[in-house]
Amino acid sequence: MADRGPAAACLDAVLRQDRGRCLAALVARIGDFPRAEEALQEAAASALVHWARLGPPAHPQAWLIRAGLRKAIDAYRRETALARHRAAIGRLALQEAALDAEPDQAGQIPDDRLRLIFTCCHPALEQKTRVALTLRSLCGLTTAQVAAVFLDAETTMGQRLSRARAKIAAAGIPFAVPGPEDWPARLNSVLTVIYLVFTAGYAAGPAAGRDLCDEAVFLARMLRALRPGDAEIDACLALLLLTQARRAARTGPDGATVPPQLQDRTLWDAAMIAEARALLAPPAPEAPFRLKAGIAACHLAQPPDWARMAALQARLLAFEDTPVTRLSHAVALGEAEGAEAALAALAPLAADLRAYQPFHAAAAEFLARAGEITAARAAYAQAIALAASPADAAFLRARASDLPDDSQPRKKEGRAEARPKSNREV
Amino acid sequence: MKYMALIYEDPAGAPPAGSPDWGPLMQRYMALAQALQAEGKWIAGEGLAGPETATTLRRRGGQLETMDGPFAETREHLGGFYLFEAADLDEALAWAAQIPSVDWGSIELRPVMEY
Structure with a gap:
C-alpha cells in the first residue's frame, strides 16, 4: 500500500x-x-x-x-x-x-448528504439493503468491506447494491428530504439503519480497518450537523455514545461478557457519557430513540434504575410492539418487581423468541431467582447453544455453573471441570 | 412518472356487496378517483370481476392452452388497479395508501416502463 x-x-x-x-x-x-x-x-x-x-x-x-x-x-x-x-x-x-x-x-x-441518506434508507428498500447502501454510499466502505460486514461474498453484495441503485432510479425513489408529514417515520428508518450499523460493529469489533461503531457515530453526527435541533437525532447520537462509552468494560479479563450493572465503571468513557447526558438534557417529545436513550441512561445509576427502565420500556411498546422490545420490558420489570413479574411477562413470548438467545438467558436468570433450578439449568443450556459469540457463551456458562445444586444427579456432566476450562478457551 | 397500483385481495376479506359497510366503502374508492382527477393525475382505474371468472391462456410448443381460473393458486388475487401520474415514489405511495383495499389486501406499486 x-x-x-x-x-x-x-x-x-x-x-x-x-x-x-x-x-x-x-x-x-x-x-x-x-x-x-x-x-x-x-x-x-x-x-x-x-x-x-x-x-x-x-x-x-x-x-x-x-x-x-x-x-x-x-x-x-x-x-x-x-x-x-x-x-x-x-x-x-x-x-x-x-x-x-x-x-x-x-x-x-x-x-447533499442529507438527501442521499434518506434515499439510501427509503422504506421501499429491504432493511439489509438500506444498511449496505448507507455503508457504501455515505461511509465510503468498499463493496468488499460491506460484504464482509454481512459475511456475504463480494459479488453477491455487489449485485445487491446495483439492484438497489437500479430500483431507486426505476421506481422513482426521490432524492429528497421528506416533508414534515413523513418526517418522523422516515427519520426513524434512517436512525434505525444507523443503529444497525452500530450494533453490527459492536458485535463484530473492528474489521478490515473499519470500525462500524465509529461509522455509526460519524453518521449520527453528520445527520445532526445537517439537521440541527432535532431531538430524535440527538437522542440517537446519545444512545450510541452511551453504549460506546461502556465498550471497554463489556468483557471481563476472562473474555466473558459483563452486563452493565457488573461492569468496572472506571473503564467507562466519562467524556462520551457527559456528551450523551448533555444531548438528552433538553426536554423533548416522546419518540422511539428518545426512549431508547433514556433506557440506556438508566444503566448509569448504581444500582441501575430498573423501575424507571421498566416504565420507559412500557412506553416504547407504544412505538415498537415487537417480541424483542417486550423481552427487554420483561427483564426490567423482573429487576424492579421480582422474578414472578418477569416470568409472567416472558411466558407469552416463548413461541416468538424460541431461537433468540437473550430470551433463554433471561428466562434462566429469573427461573433461578424463583428457585426453579432444574428449569433454569435447561434454559441456560438452550441459551448457550444459541449464543452468538464465545464471550456470551462464556458468560452464560459461568452463570449456569453458579446455580445451586438441584435434586438431579449431575456427576456425569463434569460441570465442576467444565467451567474453568471453558473460561480459558475464550 | 406513471405508476400502476395493483390491488391484491382475498375476495372473502372485503365487506360483501349489500352489507352496511359496502356503500361507504365504494364512496372511498370513488373519492380517491375524484381526487386523482381533480389534480390531473388520473389515467385509469377499474375493479375486476372475481377470480372465478378468470380464464388463463398460454401458448406452449405452438399449442394454445386455455385454463379455467387464475394463473396463481393464491388466496389474494388481482382485484383491480389504478393507473396514475406521480412525481416520485413518495407521492405514489401517498396516493396508493388511500386505496381502501390496503386495509385487508395488499397494494403492489409498480412504475410503468418508459421507452
Missing part, C-alpha cells in the same frame, strides 16, 4: 472521508443514482492517472465532482438513441458550466 504513491494515498483519503459528499453532489446534479455511482467510480479511476502525473489537485472533492459530471455526460453520449438522454446531456452541460464559474472550493459545494 505504501508504495502506491501520493496520488493513490490522497484518493484513498478523500474517498474514505468524503465519498458520501461527492456521491451526493453527483446524484443531485445527474438525478440518477446508478449513473452517479458509475460516474464517481470512473472519476476516481481517472483521478489515479491524472493526479499521479500532475500531483493531487488543491480541492480533490471538487475535482472528483467535476470529473464525475463529465463522465456522466460521456456515458449519455454513448447512448444518445433515447431522446431523454439527449435532454440530460444538455442539462448536465449547464451544470458543468455552472461548476466552472465557481471557485474550486470543496466548502462551496452544497452538502
Whole structure:
C-alpha cells in the first residue's frame, strides 16, 4: 500500500472521508443514482492517472465532482438513441458550466448528504439493503468491506447494491428530504439503519480497518450537523455514545461478557457519557430513540434504575410492539418487581423468541431467582447453544455453573471441570 | 412518472356487496378517483370481476392452452388497479395508501416502463 504513491494515498483519503459528499453532489446534479455511482467510480479511476502525473489537485472533492459530471455526460453520449438522454446531456452541460464559474472550493459545494441518506434508507428498500447502501454510499466502505460486514461474498453484495441503485432510479425513489408529514417515520428508518450499523460493529469489533461503531457515530453526527435541533437525532447520537462509552468494560479479563450493572465503571468513557447526558438534557417529545436513550441512561445509576427502565420500556411498546422490545420490558420489570413479574411477562413470548438467545438467558436468570433450578439449568443450556459469540457463551456458562445444586444427579456432566476450562478457551 | 397500483385481495376479506359497510366503502374508492382527477393525475382505474371468472391462456410448443381460473393458486388475487401520474415514489405511495383495499389486501406499486 505504501508504495502506491501520493496520488493513490490522497484518493484513498478523500474517498474514505468524503465519498458520501461527492456521491451526493453527483446524484443531485445527474438525478440518477446508478449513473452517479458509475460516474464517481470512473472519476476516481481517472483521478489515479491524472493526479499521479500532475500531483493531487488543491480541492480533490471538487475535482472528483467535476470529473464525475463529465463522465456522466460521456456515458449519455454513448447512448444518445433515447431522446431523454439527449435532454440530460444538455442539462448536465449547464451544470458543468455552472461548476466552472465557481471557485474550486470543496466548502462551496452544497452538502447533499442529507438527501442521499434518506434515499439510501427509503422504506421501499429491504432493511439489509438500506444498511449496505448507507455503508457504501455515505461511509465510503468498499463493496468488499460491506460484504464482509454481512459475511456475504463480494459479488453477491455487489449485485445487491446495483439492484438497489437500479430500483431507486426505476421506481422513482426521490432524492429528497421528506416533508414534515413523513418526517418522523422516515427519520426513524434512517436512525434505525444507523443503529444497525452500530450494533453490527459492536458485535463484530473492528474489521478490515473499519470500525462500524465509529461509522455509526460519524453518521449520527453528520445527520445532526445537517439537521440541527432535532431531538430524535440527538437522542440517537446519545444512545450510541452511551453504549460506546461502556465498550471497554463489556468483557471481563476472562473474555466473558459483563452486563452493565457488573461492569468496572472506571473503564467507562466519562467524556462520551457527559456528551450523551448533555444531548438528552433538553426536554423533548416522546419518540422511539428518545426512549431508547433514556433506557440506556438508566444503566448509569448504581444500582441501575430498573423501575424507571421498566416504565420507559412500557412506553416504547407504544412505538415498537415487537417480541424483542417486550423481552427487554420483561427483564426490567423482573429487576424492579421480582422474578414472578418477569416470568409472567416472558411466558407469552416463548413461541416468538424460541431461537433468540437473550430470551433463554433471561428466562434462566429469573427461573433461578424463583428457585426453579432444574428449569433454569435447561434454559441456560438452550441459551448457550444459541449464543452468538464465545464471550456470551462464556458468560452464560459461568452463570449456569453458579446455580445451586438441584435434586438431579449431575456427576456425569463434569460441570465442576467444565467451567474453568471453558473460561480459558475464550 | 406513471405508476400502476395493483390491488391484491382475498375476495372473502372485503365487506360483501349489500352489507352496511359496502356503500361507504365504494364512496372511498370513488373519492380517491375524484381526487386523482381533480389534480390531473388520473389515467385509469377499474375493479375486476372475481377470480372465478378468470380464464388463463398460454401458448406452449405452438399449442394454445386455455385454463379455467387464475394463473396463481393464491388466496389474494388481482382485484383491480389504478393507473396514475406521480412525481416520485413518495407521492405514489401517498396516493396508493388511500386505496381502501390496503386495509385487508395488499397494494403492489409498480412504475410503468418508459421507452
